Amino acid sequence: MTDTLSLDAFAGILGPKGIATDPDDIAPWLRDWRDHYQGQAAAILSPANVEEVAACVRLAAERGIPLVPQGGNTSMVGGATPPKDGSALILSLRRMNRIRAIDPEANQAVCEAGVILSTLHDAAEAAGRRFPLSLGAKGSATIGGLISTNAGGTQVLRHGTMRGLVEGLEAVLPDGSIYDGLKPLKKDNRGYDLKQLLIGAEGTLGIVTAATLKLVPEIGIGATAWFGLASPHAALRLLRALQARLGPIIEGFEVMAEEPVRYVFDHIPDTRPPITPLAPWNALIEFDLTGFGPDGRERLETLLGEIIADESLGVMDAAVAQNETQARDFWRIRETIPEAERAAGFPIAFDISVPIEDMPDFMIDAAAAATARFPGTTATSYGHLGDGNVHFHVRAPRDVTDRAAWLHSTGEEVRHFVHDLVVAAGGSISAEHGIGQSKRAELGRLASPARIGALRAIKQALDPQGIMNPGKLIPLASEG
Ligand code: FAD
Ligand code: MLT
Ligand code: ZN
Numbered sequence: 001m002t003d004t005l006s007l008d009a010f011a012g013i014l015g016p017k018g019i020a021t022d023p024d025d026i027a028p029w030l031r032d033w034r035d036h037y038q039g040q041a042a043a044i045l046s047p048a049n050v051e052e053v054a055a056c057v058r059l060a061a062e063r064g065i066p067l068v069p070q071g072g073n074t075s076m077v078g079g080a081t082p083p084k085d086g087s088a089l090i091l092s093l094r095r096m097n098r099i100r101a102i103d104p105e106a107n108q109a110v111c112e113a114g115v116i117l118s119t120l121h122d123a124a125e126a127a128g129r130r131f132p133l134s135l136g137a138k139g140s141a142t143i144g145g146l147i148s149t150n151a152g153g154t155q156v157l158r159h160g161t162m163r164g165l166v167e168g169l170e171a172v173l174p175d176g177s178i179y180d181g182l183k184p185l186k187k188d189n190r191g192y193d194l195k196q197l198l199i200g201a202e203g204t205l206g207i208v209t210a211a212t213l214k215l216v217p218e219i220g221i222g223a224t225a226w227f228g229l230a231s232p233h234a235a236l237r238l239l240r241a242l243q244a245r246l247g248p249i250i251e252g253f254e255v256m257a258e259e260p261v262r263y264v265f266d267h268i269p270d271t272r273p274p275i276t277p278l279a280p281w282n283a284l285i286e287f288d289l290t291g292f293g294p295d296g297r298e299r300l301e302t303l304l305g306e307i308i309a310d311e312s313l314g315v316m317d318a319a320v321a322q323n324e325t326q327a328r329d330f331w332r333i334r335e336t337i338p339e340a341e342r343a344a345g346f347p348i349a350f351d352i353s354v355p356i357e358d359m360p361d362f363m364i365d366a367a368a369a370a371t372a373r374f375p376g377t378t379a380t381s382y383g384h385l386g387d388g389n390v391h392f393h394v395r396a397p398r399d400v401t402d403r404a405a406w407l408h409s410t411g412e413e414v415r416h417f418v419h420d421l422v423v424a425a426g427g428s429i430s431a432e433h434g435i436g437q438s439k440r441a442e443l444g445r446l447a448s449p450a451r452i453g454a455l456r457a458i459k460q461a462l463d464p465q466g467i468m469n470p471g472k473l474i475p476l477a478s479e480g
Contacts, residue, residue: 001042002043007042014052017046017095021043029041029070031081032078036438037084039081040084044089046091047095053209054178061465068089069144070092074137076438077434078437079472093114098112099123102123104128107216108167108184109131110168111211111213113210114142115142128218130218131165131215135153136336148208152387152432154286169199170210171198171208178209179198184212204468221289221297222251224286224321225287226275226282228281228318233360234314236385245303246303250288255281256284257280257380257381259378261273261278268333271332274333279317348394348411351430352428354422356388358388362425363381363392370414376400379392380393384432388431416442429442430443440475440479443480
């Protein structure tokens, strides 16, 4: 536990608004979104600016006190949950929530780390631009957390992950020094790219305090369509057919098996199927038709008619949203799947990628293999097929009454089984959520010695005391 003198010293830096020590105020931030991990911390530090972050980190380094950077606490891998021994303090960026500047001409926004994603969406829209990364947690996830997990979401197909959207970065390194890289230099070859090293570092190499982010033009004419499909193979064929005929105007291409979609209708109020009957597989597609001019929508509808008529593609049904409300309703179904799955009782969740062209086979074959190996289980997937990344979920047999006990006895075996299939397919065990605490041991088991050696060497070089987000990402010595 952190001693009282140290807490007083942090309070001296931050003032009364910048430190919470009341257990009731701290409690909600000690548990992860998936409800798997319970941490302990004597205080939450909430600096108001980069200088205060730097002063806190210097003090923490002097006294050897570990810090856990935290934004919206929506991590899917326990990344922002402090260790359970109470040795660390949480350093929350939520008070640093200013959008410092938006420049529509340059297509850039400078945001502090605690800006919530949907706040940036709204501000960009008010400036006639948009920030092209979105995900279901947009009402809570912060820019600092999105950068630190190199988040993906539903527009990666066209705009890439966070890595491609960060043009400049400000951060505090583990010794308390400030890295001021906010200037958006298009070309900069001064050796290792510290900005890229910090993106996706999960708070283990420093604290992101602000970023210069890329904006793009608003969609002038758009369309949202829901397709019913026979298989994930049909979904990939559909994507390729659309890309061949329309060019790179597909913003998002999300694919969902029937089961997770049904959880949404069962658990999320005011949701209904866009097509009936619901197909075994479903694709939600967002088009940017701006470049096609005023008859873009008509052109799309004609093309969709041809595609539905082409039996070789395997499209069973389709609905194009008739207005913005309907488009939002379609997207709400996709975006609330995690919440619906939570309400239905968490499955064993995998966030995996394999080469895109191999993904349809993987989705079918891995589900068949897992359910054969663990009789009574069900396995389905949904997600970002166009990026070669899906969320593959295995559920306990329906007749299991004590799911926690089943997870305890069988969970690790299921995780090993599915991850081994992913590795055999040349894929990644973490496509977008990161490693955090939940996949650290699996990374240790499965990653090459070269990868783990480099991770450890970089961590040791930048954070020799190991005070930044301990227990996350880097496998322990016993883990590989
Ligand atoms: P936290 O959860 O607070 O932190 C995440 C990690 O970043 C932790 O390791 C933390 O220590 C570190 N961190 C946080 N802030 C900083 C900082 N300023 N400096 C250094 N380190 C920091 N992810 C996707 O990629 N795609 C999705 O489609 C997607 N959908 C989601 C849907 C739901 C409903 C939920 C709950 C999560 C989803 N996620 C998705 C997970 C995603 O990783 C997080 O939503 C987001 O990236 C984390 O932001 P946060 O502010 O909540 O960070
Ligand atoms: C998503 O794509 O919805 C998220 O990454 C969260 C998840 O379902 O795992
Ligand atoms: Zn996802």
